[in-house]
Amino acid sequence: MSDTNQMPREEGIDHSLSLMREGYMYILNRRQSFNSNVFETRLLGKKAICMVGKDAAEVFYDTEKFKRKDAAPNRAVQTLFGKNGVQALDGQDHKHRKEMFMSIMSPEGLQRLTDITKKQWNTALNKWEQVDEVILYEEVKEVLCRTACQWAGVPLEEDDVKEMTKDLAAMFESPAAVGPNHWLGRNARNKVENWIGELVDKMRNGEINPPEDTALHRFAWHRDLEGNLLDTKTAAVEVINILRPIVAIAIFINFTALALHHFPEEREKLESHDEKFAQMFVQEVRRFYPFFPFVVALVKKDFTWNGYKFKEGTLTLLDLYGTNHDPEVWKNPDVFSPDRFAKWEGSPFSFIPQGGGDYFMGHRCAGEWVTIEVMKVSLDYLANRMEYEVPNQDLSYSMVSIPSIPHSKVVLKNVKRKL
Ligand code: HEM
Numbered sequence: 001m002s003d004t005n006q007m008p009r010e011e012g013i014d015h016s017l018s019l020m021r022e023g024y025m026y027i028l029n030r031r032q033s034f035n036s037n038v039f040e041t042r043l044l045g046k047k048a049i050c051m052v053g054k055d056a057a058e059v060f061y062d063t064e065k066f067k068r069k070d071a072a073p074n075r076a077v078q079t080l081f082g083k084n085g086v087q088a089l090d091g092q093d094h095k096h097r098k099e100m101f102m103s104i105m106s107p108e109g110l111q112r113l114t115d116i117t118k119k120q121w122n123t124a125l126n127k128w129e130q131v132d133e134v135i136l137y138e139e140v141k142e143v144l145c146r147t148a149c150q151w152a153g154v155p156l157e158e159d160d161v162k163e164m165t166k167d168l169a170a171m172f173e174s175p176a177a178v179g180p181n182h183w184l185g186r187n188a189r190n191k192v193e194n195w196i197g198e199l200v201d202k203m204r205n206g207e208i209n210p211p212e213d214t215a216l217h218r219f220a221w222h223r224d225l226e227g228n229l230l231d232t233k234t235a236a237v238e239v240i241n242i243l244r245p246i247v248a249i250a251i252f253i254n255f256t257a258l259a260l261h262h263f264p265e266e267r268e269k270l271e272s273h274d275e276k277f278a279q280m281f282v283q284e285v286r287r288f289y290p291f292f293p294f295v296v297a298l299v300k301k302d303f304t305w306n307g308y309k310f311k312e313g314t315l316t317l318l319d320l321y322g323t324n325h326d327p328e329v330w331k332n333p334d335v336f337s338p339d340r341f342a343k344w345e346g347s348p349f350s351f352i353p354q355g356g357g358d359y360f361m362g363h364r365c366a367g368e369w370v371t372i373e374v375m376k377v378s379l380d381y382l383a384n385r386m387e388y389e390v391p392n393q394d395l396s397y398s399m400v401s402i403p404s405i406p407h408s409k410v411v412l413k414n415v416k417r418k419l
């Protein structure tokens with residue numbers, strides 16, 4: 001008798017369209033119908049495995065079992081990631097490149113980022129007081145573009161802020177798009193890669209010299225395991241791997257504003273300025289709202305898990321949103337409750353809005369601490385340092401569009417600084 005079982009399987013030629021139609025719910029819907037944390041399907045014309053939950057995350061992040069090279073679909077590489085970036089590396093090459101990223105995430109580096117973020121919120125608030133209403137999502141993207149460039153050592157002229165914000169945003173707003181929006185993302189990436197590449201060259205021949213602890217400086221002078229500098233394009237891709245996702249934190253900040261509006265009883269608790277509760281609030285925003293739907297890898301070599309065969313080369317998706325809403329880990333997962341983090345023991349595989357596992361050995365997001373710090377500063381401004389009205393608008397958000405952004409992008413009226 002065989003000691004392996006047939007994995008629950010979705011019949012049919014291809015389900016890429018269902019994935020696009022169901023978005024964040026695609027894996028969760030099938031988990032329910034198959035009553036299984038793992039199932040087989042067909043995506044982009046190939047066999048694929050979908051997984052969800054803490055145990056699935058643990059096996060997905062086992063670098064003996066899964067690899068990243070050639071796993072991401074080309075359209076995401078052309079817009080979101082860029083070619084030859086850290087996301088597609090494995091083994092020692094990955095570890096060495098990841099150390100380059102983590103070297104700028106020191107306590108001093110994060111403090112510098114916090115200070116810049118506060119300064120930029122202050123400047124923005126002065127501006128918002130002068131106008132009738134602001135579209136928070138658009139405004140915060142600009143605040144974060146300025147913050148990201150300053151932190152990364154990238155010189156940005158005032159005249160270029162709007163265009164740079166638009167280009168960096170197009171990269172993360174377009175990866176799931178088809179048609180014109182996809183091309184918008186591709187063009188934006190080409191343009192910004194060329195410009196950052198020029199800065200890398202200028203850095204290397206001494207024409208500019210941003211501080212030693214900035215991404216531009218570190219990445220331009222980083223040497224690979226053979227002792228070579230990164231080629232200009234790859235260095236640019238990696239600097240953009242800092243700039244682009246900092247601007248993307250605007251999505252979480254939009255959801256933060258939404259949470260403050262929808263859950264006034266939780267907002268009240270922020271009035272005591274309790275640092276711990278602010279952190280819990282931010283964590284719950286990252287758990288509760290949809291952002292990065294899933295991560296992908298390829299099976300590195302044949303193995304069996306829970307009686308199911310995983311064949312070398314099979315595309316595998318780990319559901320991040322679903323794992324953050326897994327009733328086996330989270331009590332009442334669809335209730336917004338920051339208090340759940342008061343006693344949370346923290347498994348690196350159960351709370352995975354930005355990937356799971358280890359920062360250095362695996363692909364967990366290099367910018368998770370950055371995200372939390374920027375969100376905490378932003379929460380403090382939204383909850384304690386400004387007053388505003390939230391006029392009638394469509395604050396609903398889609399569980400299909402990736403990334404999901406509240407439909408009205410959160411309009412605020414009569415913004416005033418709290419004295
Ligand atoms: C805006 C909120 C963010 C979300 C939702 C997010 C989400 C993610 C996810 C899901 C991954 C992939 C994990 C995996 O492949 O297993 C990732 C990787 C990564 N993120 Fe983030 N991220 C965010 C912010 C940031 C920030 C602010 C930075 C940099 C300052 C950053 C830099 C990176 C890098 C460099 C990687 C690749 C890591 C690797 O492959 O080893 N991210 N992120």
